[in-house]
Amino acid sequence: MIIELGHFALALALAVALIQAIVPLIGAARGNVAWMNVARQSAVLQFVLVAFAFATLIHAYVTSDFSVVGVYENSHSAKPLIYKISGVWGNHEGSLVLWVTILSVFGALVAVLGRNLPPALRARALAVQGMISIGFIAFILFTSNPFLRLFPAPAEGNGLNPILQDPGLAVHPPMLYFGYVGFSMAFSFAVAALIEGRVDAAWARWVRPWTLAAWTSLTLGIGLGSWWAYYTLGWGGWWMWDPVENASFIPWLTGTALLHSAIVVEKREALKSWTILLAIITFSMSLLGTFLVRSGVLTSVHAFASDPTRGVFILILLAVAIGGSLTLYAIRAPQMEGGGVFAPISREGGLLINNLLLTTACATVLLGTLYPLITETLAGGRISVGSPYFNGVFIPLMIPLILLMGIGPLLAWKRGDLAGALSRLKVAAGLSVAAIAVTMVVAGFSITDIGGAFGIGLAVWLAASSLIEWTERVKFGRSGSWARITNLPRAAHGMTIAHFGMAVLIAGVSGASAWKSETIQVQAPGETVQLAGYALTFQGVTEVPGSNYTAERATIEVKRGDKLVATLHPERRAFVQPPEQTTFSSIHTTYASDLLTTLGEAQGDNGAYVTRFYHEPLVPFLWYGILLMGFGGLVSLTDRRHRVGAPRRAAVAATAVPVAAE
Amino acid sequence: MTDTPAPGTKPRAKRWPYLVPLVAVLALGGVFAKRLSDISGGYDPKVIPTVLLNTPAPEFNLPPLPGLGEGLTSADIKGKVSLINVWGSWCVACTVEHPFLMEIAKTGEIPIYGIAWRDTPERSLAWLEKYGNPFTKIGQDPHSQTIINLGVTAAPESFLIDKEGIIRYKVSGIITREMWRDTIQPLIAQLNK
Known part of the structure; x- marks a missing residue:
């Protein structure tokens, strides 16, 4: 009975999502406040319904109700409780319900926390969220129903694949999905901005915390997956450039780029159409990952059991979501550029290069992942693309990025002083060279150690320059430095922690690759x-x-x-x-x-x-680095300026009026 | 809504660059659509074409490992009953199988040809250095071109080839002593007749 209620709730949620997708959009176009407010109510209602449906599914797994097909196929009564629960998302149908639940959580958060968002922007963003919900709930109800019954009910279930019975993997999918789905917020806001035809600093301020939350979660999720592979698969590796691993890494790369370009929009009102494009692409890549894993077009150890009907459905979903948003982009974005003069040597110039490198890296990973599929489909030949390709193209792109990560934060907005920044980093450069030398001595001067030593040098460069930037900013060691530390925006601390974490991660990657x-x-x-x-x-x-x-x-x-x-x-x-x-x-x-x-x-x-x-x-350094990066993201999230609720009420109210009247 | 820029404030932006992402995505969507229709049409991407027994081994021409003479070509395997062994320094099971290959090589009853699969020459050579080299000739196939034509799904895998270059037997996984004694050796004797 309970499971039928869950099924019914999900069907109702689809109806609510339809309302959420249409009514607020019309309201925003006509300036009708009541219609716009439907967005908030329906987002909250949708969350309640979807969460209820999800809860009934968890209930079925926990009580081992084998009359439900999914429970029979994936669970077993003798399984520990935690794996009964994680079994809910250990299969295609259940994981989609988790996906939609997280989506509705984000929608409800915007409705509840986004009180001071411009009403029209909020209504449109929530309407776009509603459209995404429609697609995915329909996908669940029509092709992947987890609420199906089995009659007569078997006495015992098939059990969960034992390799998935692991605490790390129980938490890995929710973290990952929180990241994927979190990027839907940036997407919805981007599409809303395209509909509205304007992007400004306030828009970027709204988008940043959501992107940051998604990024933090995705970082930790990927880290967990890697850690799990390392300690359970027992082949002593932690990353193998598997298509499904890449599917999570690609949105991470564009999401990282988005995180940084949104800062430029906020501070300098530049890179607007680029940032919009990144927001669209980041979520599109999350969707693409979902498609690749579930449609059966790729073969991978991680892939869900799949059938082509589902593939067709997701492909249509993808075409509508990505094709639709990019069409809108092609129509509206050309009018969006603007902003101040853009000096190449400046903070924004550095962030632009960061973006170019990250998106190029993303493109190479995407190409390597899809190339076998494309050639096989179009030319019929079989090829495989493995680690040599990825390491060969990815690492050379990361080296300038890491060098730049040390310099960029020291450059001022508008016009930076490169010579000045470099002279402040003399110590970091010296330490880096020393680290290379010491590593070579310790490792025993073999030609094969050069790569590893160079990696350690890069790590030291980044760690030292991040710390130098921070200590200079708070004038560390001089009187009043404690006050300056506490007064420094949390986002600045977050950046230092995350960049430092990246340095630790690089040390781990170098050590693990060179001296294993x-x-x-x-x-x-x-x-x-x-x-x-x-x-x-x-x-x-x-x-x-x-x-x-x-x-x-x-x-x-x-x-x-x-x-x-x-x-x-x-x-x-x-x-x-x-x-x-x-x-x-x-x-x-x-x-x-x-x-x-x-x-x-x-x-x-x-x-x-x-x-x-x-x-x-140095493998433990991988995990320290990822934890530090995630911690940096969290610290940054607690920044007053990132709090969606409280700050800048007056300023927003002022901008809200003309938007609403439009 | 008003979104047209005020005239004369800036030159009219070029529109076509903004179409690039859309076009790229549509092209990719086309590939996916074809792929899905192939799969619905019965094509299974998981099945790598398996070379049927009693068919000629595919043509190949593999480069050598540096310092180990010439590479391996399909011409090499003709004229004598031989064993082709696919291995990689990354392959744990190969390490387990290896001592037995060394034994066979010592008896000299059949030439063993090695294909170093998905590996760097340095690693392959280091591996041979460490464990010994049972192979008469070795070709390297870092990008799986020949491997895929042979229908290999995992290493180690071995093929017994007759004098005409026709595949007579295939072992997926480790060649065990029993397998060698009970199946392969009698087969070799028969093919040598």
Whole structure:
């Protein structure tokens, strides 16, 4: 019964979304305040309905109601509670409901928090949100219904793919979707601005916090996914340029560009049509990711089970959303440019180069991801594009970007002083060169270490220049610096933290790529293997029961010299339902490097097993860097100027009047 | 709504650059549409064309690993019963299979030709240095051109080729001792007749 109510609520939500998409738009065109206000009411109502539908689905999974097809196919009564809940979005249908729920959360937030938005802009933006909702709710109801019943109800479910039964992966999709869907706000505001025909500093001020929230969430979501792949898949990697990974990375790149170009619109009223285009493209790339994963056009380890009917539906959805918004863009954007003089050496000039580099990087990743698909479809040949391509084109684009990240924040708006900025960064340059030298010495002067050492140098450059900018800004160490620290806008602190996090991330990437070492062997109990200064002794395997699996658990003693530093227990887990095996790696971390161990298959009868050991220098820095970037985003979000509710009420009220009267 | 710029304030903006994104997206949409219609028409992108047994191996001409003589061409595999082994230094199972290939190579009963798949020459060479080289000849296929024609889905994979260059047997995964003794060796004997 409850699940039918959920189904009904979602159908009602579709009707509400229809109203939300049409009425406020007419209201805004005619200046009818009551009609415009329908946007807010319907956005809140839509949220209530969609959230209810989502809750009924969670209820069905938690109570293991196997009369619901989705629950039967993806859940199992013996599964821990957290995985019953995460099982809701571990499949195509449920994950779409999560998608729409998050969309409605954002709509409701605009309705509730956006009281001081210009009414017409708010009405139009919410109307566009309503259109997106229509597309996705219709997609769920007509092609991917998660509320279907099964009769008679089976006694037990099929279970969730064991590889997905992991805390990291339980949280990964919601974070990722929060990011994807969050970019819909920038999109809706961009389309609303195109309809209105104007973009100004106030518009950028509205868009920035939403973009920032989405970006923060996407950053952490991608990080979680990477972390999960690292510690569960047990191949010692954290990024493999898989099409689905790229699908999340592409909107991240354009979203990062958008985050920065919106600042230029706010401060200098320049780059308007470009920023609008970025807002459209960022969300379009999120939609494209959704399409690629679910339509069956791509083959990937991450792809959902898919069928072409769904593919056709999403393609139409994509055509309407992206094609429609870009048509509007082609009509309206040419009139939008304006703003002040644009000096190449200035903060805005630096941000423009940032944008060019980021979008080029995005284009190369997109090309590499889609190229096999395009050639196969048009020419019929099969090719595969792998890491060598991506590393070959992506890294050269990142190097100037990182160099620029150090300089840009030191340039003033309008007219920057490049020589002055560079002279203030002498220390950073010196430290960077020193870091390269030290790394080369430590690593032992091999030609193969140059890449890694250069990466460490870049990381030090960025970290040092970010800190220099911050200390100069607060005149650190001089009297009154504490007051200046507390008075400095949170956004400035956020930028420093995020840029510093990026530096830490680069150090991690460099170290993990350059100095990783691994060994694989068959080990009988008692045998010892040396890796990166550690002695790893295999002590044999015992069988251990788990909650819904049984595990072969190895005991591996890790010694450094004569000192026992860790006892590790990598496992192979055999799940009952579905009957599948997974490996569960065990990691000893020094917080600067990891020793990752995994257990392979048994060999022969004497208790010998295949074991794999990876020494991963600086990999923990990847996670620190991502956490710092996310933290920087959060700090920035708490900036007064980013608070959607409170500030600048008077100024907005003043601009709101002419807009409403238009 | 009034959105036309005041006349004379600035030169009329060019319109066509603003159409570029739309055109690009439409083109991409066309590709997707064709792809989807291919898939509905029965085309399965997951199935890589499998080379049927008892058909000639595809033509190929692979460059050598630096320092290891000539590369590997489809002409090399004719005239003698041989084994083609697809491997990569990144492939863990290959490391497990490797000692047995070394054993076979020592007996000299059949030449083993290696295809170094999706790898850099440095890594391939370092790997051979570390574990030994059982291959009579090696060609490298970093971009999977020949591999795809051979229908390889994962490494290691091995093909038994007869004197005429026709594929007679295929092993996906590790060649085990039992498999070699019970199936492949008898087959070699038969093909050598």
